[in-house]
Amino acid sequence: MIEIRNLSKIYEIGKEKLYALDNVSLKINDGEFAAIVGPSGSGKSTLMNILGCLDIPSKGSYILDGTPVETLNDDQQAEIRNEKIGFIFQKYNLLTKLNVYENVEIPLIYLGTGNAERKERIEKALEQVGLSSHIHHKPSELSGGQQQRVAIARALVTNPSVIMADEPTGALDSKTGKEVLALLQELHKTGRTIVLITHDLSIAAEAERRIQIKDGHILSDDGGENNEDTSAV
Ligand SMILES: Nc1ncnc2c1ncn2[C@@H]1O[C@H](COP(=O)(O)OP(=O)(O)O)[C@@H](O)[C@H]1O
C-alpha cells in the first residue's frame, strides 16, 4: 500500500520557499487504479517522483508497503524502486541506441535476472503489448504509440506491483492514447496498482479514482474512502 502522511516538498529558490506539495495526506490501496489530475505546475510530477522513490519529501512521511522510504539510503531506495515499481513517462525515455529487446532488458539487468529467465520475460512482456514482431527495431524506427508500448513492456517486465505513468498519452494522438490507456486497464485487471498522472480530466475518467491536485494541495478525491485525516497527528 501507498501511504503519505502530512507530506510537503519545499524548493528553495534564492530566499523564496516554494511548496510544490503542501501537507498532503493520501492512501492508495493495492490494486487500485488512481489518477492524479491537476493543471501544469500543480505538483503532479513532484508527487510521482516521491511515490516512485525517485525523491524524498522535505517534511512528512511516505510509507510504501510498511516501509518509511525517507529512512532508506539511496541504494535501498533504488532497490525498492526496481523491485516494486514500473515507470512510464510522457516522452517514453527509451535508449535510442538500443533496440526494442535491449530496452526492455535494462531493468532485468539491474535486478540481476539470469539470461534464460530474462529472455522469457522480455518475450512475454513484448507479446503483452503487441510488439513481438518488432524486437530488433530501434526506437527511431517506431511510431510514438509503439515506442510507448515498448516503455510499457519495460515497466512491466519486472512484474512490479505498482505502475506509475506520468502523462503517458501526452505525446500521442487521441486514438493511440486510447490504446495506451487500454493497456493500463489490462495491467490493472491483472491486479497491479496503477497511478496515472494527467492534466486531462477526460483521461483521468479512465481511472477508478480521481485525486485532483492544485498548488500542491489535494482539492478533491472521489475514491478516498480509505483516507483518514492525519492532519492532527
Ligand atoms: N527541481 C525543482 N526546483 C524548483 N522548483 C521546482 C522543481 N521541480 C518542480 N518545481 C516547481 O514545483 C511546482 C510543481 O512542479 P511539478 O511537480 O513539476 O508540477 P506538474 O507536474 O503538475 O506540472 C512548480 O511550481 C515547479 O516550478
Ligand SMILES: [Mg+2]
Ligand atoms: Mg509534470
